[in-house]
Amino acid sequence: MKTTLEVKGMTCGHCQSSVKGALEGLAGVQNAEVDLATGKVDVSYDESQVTLTDMREAVEEQGYDVA
Amino acid sequence: MKTTLEVKGMTCGHCQSSVKGALEGLAGVQNAEVDLATGKVDVSYDESQVTLTDMREAVEEQGYDVA
Incomplete structure (x- = not known):
């Protein structure tokens, strides 16, 4: 399955890495790609x-x- | 000795931690306090x-x- 999350408040590459890492750390998530400019995260x-x-x-954590 | 650096481009708590950690990782730096809002770093x-x-x-690294 694929979904796109809309994440608010990411300001920099560190934020991008945190969100990507949090999602990819979940069992069952294969890939998460974060677009910092739009806040969209394809999972x-x-x-x-x-x-x-x-x-x-x-993400909220x-x-x-x-x- | 004390000095204040003016750092540009820090946007979030991760940035703040990166700069603090980089400075405090230098031998001879005792303490670095980052004010994210102003960009001023007291060292x-x-x-x-x-x-x-x-x-x-x-910091530049x-x-x-x-x-």
Whole structure:
């Protein structure tokens, strides 16, 4: 499955890395690509292993909001 | 000795930590306090061990400009 999250508050490459790392650290997330300029994060995942709620919580734990 | 560096380009807490860590990682730097809002970094250091040039280079290596 693929989804696009809209993440608010990322300001720099460190933020980008934090969000990417948090998502890719979840079991079932295969890939997360962050566009810093737009805040859009394209995620490939296995829906039998991870939910959108899991992803949202992982991003929020890093201190960013998900639209 | 104490000095204040003016660092440009820090946008978030990660940037703040990077700059603080880079400076405090230099032998002879005792403490570096970063004010993210103003970009001012107050540094306490031993001038027999570390130079202003060393500090400037350490910050620039993290990707920030020093005024």
